[in-house]
Amino acid sequence: MRILIVEDDDRVAEALATFLSRSGYATVRAQDGAQALDLLGSDTEVVLLDLGLPDIDGVDLCRRIRAQSGVPVIIATARTDVQERIRGLRAGADDYVVKPYDVRELLARIEAVTRRLQPIHALQSAPGDHSQLEIDGVRIDLAARRVLVDAQQVDLxxxxxxxxxxxxxxxGVPxxxxxxxxEVWNxxxxxxxxxxxxxxxxxRRKIGRASLIETVRGVGYRLEG
Incomplete structure (x- = not known):
C-alpha cells in the first residue's frame, strides 16, 4: 500500500514515515499542497493530510483531492475546533485525527478507511444480490457506482x-x-x-424524489422498496 503523507513539519513527517514503513507500508511525502497534487496518483491508496500547509489551507486541498480522486483521506492536524472537523469532513475527508495522536490508533484508522468500500463492493458478488436496483424511475447501478433518474445521471x-x-x-427495510x-465513515x-x-x-435534492429515502423516526432511513 502506498500512503501519501502531506506534512510540512520535517520531524513529524519523518517519524510517521518510519513508523508506517516498519508496519509494511510504502510512503511518499509532500511538503505542501502543490506537491501533494503532483504526487497524487492512481497507486495512492491513502492520503494523510495536515491542515496547516504553507501554500494552501488543508481543507481546500482536501476538496481538490476529492474532485480528482476517490482515495481515502485522513486529516491529521493539531486543529481541535469542532467547526474545523465539520469543514474537513464536509470537504470529503473520511476521518479526522487530532495531534498528538497514538500512531497505533492512526494505523488502525488507515486499516479502517481502506476497508470502507468493501461492504459496498461486496454487494456486486453476494449471492442473491443484484448490481442494479430501479425504483420509481431511479436506477441505482452499484457496479458502475452511479444513479440515474429517468435515464439521466445524477452527480452524487x-x-x-x-x-x-x-x-x-x-x-424497504429501515x-x-x-x-x-x-459502513460509510467506518x-x-x-x-x-x-x-x-x-x-x-x-x-434527496439531487435525485428529486423526496420520498425515495424515508426517515424512520428513532431508527434511521429506509429506501422505498
Missing part, C-alpha cells in the same frame, strides 16, 4: 453514493443510522449523525 459525491448503496442492500455511519461516533442528515438531504 462519493459518500452520497455510499449512503444510497448501503440502503440499497435492504430495500437501516439504523449507526449502521450507515459505521466509525461509531454519533457526532456523524448530523453529517449523515446533511448528506441524505443533499441526495
Amino acid at each position: 459525491t462519493r459518500k452520497e453514493f455510499d449512503i444510497i448503496a448501503v440502503l440499497a442492500r435492504y430495500p 437501516v439504523p443510522r449507526e449502521r450507515i455511519i459505521r 466509525t461509531d461516533w454519533q457526532s456523524f449523525a448530523r453529517s449523515l442528515e446533511v448528506h441524505v438531504a443533499s441526495i
Whole structure:
C-alpha cells in the first residue's frame, strides 16, 4: 500500500514515515499542497493530510483531492475546533485525527478507511444480490457506482453514493443510522449523525424524489422498496 503523507513539519513527517514503513507500508511525502497534487496518483491508496500547509489551507486541498480522486483521506492536524472537523469532513475527508495522536490508533484508522468500500463492493458478488436496483424511475447501478433518474445521471459525491448503496442492500427495510455511519465513515461516533442528515438531504435534492429515502423516526432511513 502506498500512503501519501502531506506534512510540512520535517520531524513529524519523518517519524510517521518510519513508523508506517516498519508496519509494511510504502510512503511518499509532500511538503505542501502543490506537491501533494503532483504526487497524487492512481497507486495512492491513502492520503494523510495536515491542515496547516504553507501554500494552501488543508481543507481546500482536501476538496481538490476529492474532485480528482476517490482515495481515502485522513486529516491529521493539531486543529481541535469542532467547526474545523465539520469543514474537513464536509470537504470529503473520511476521518479526522487530532495531534498528538497514538500512531497505533492512526494505523488502525488507515486499516479502517481502506476497508470502507468493501461492504459496498461486496454487494456486486453476494449471492442473491443484484448490481442494479430501479425504483420509481431511479436506477441505482452499484457496479458502475452511479444513479440515474429517468435515464439521466445524477452527480452524487462519493459518500452520497455510499449512503444510497448501503440502503440499497435492504430495500424497504429501515437501516439504523449507526449502521450507515459505521459502513460509510467506518466509525461509531454519533457526532456523524448530523453529517449523515446533511448528506441524505443533499441526495434527496439531487435525485428529486423526496420520498425515495424515508426517515424512520428513532431508527434511521429506509429506501422505498
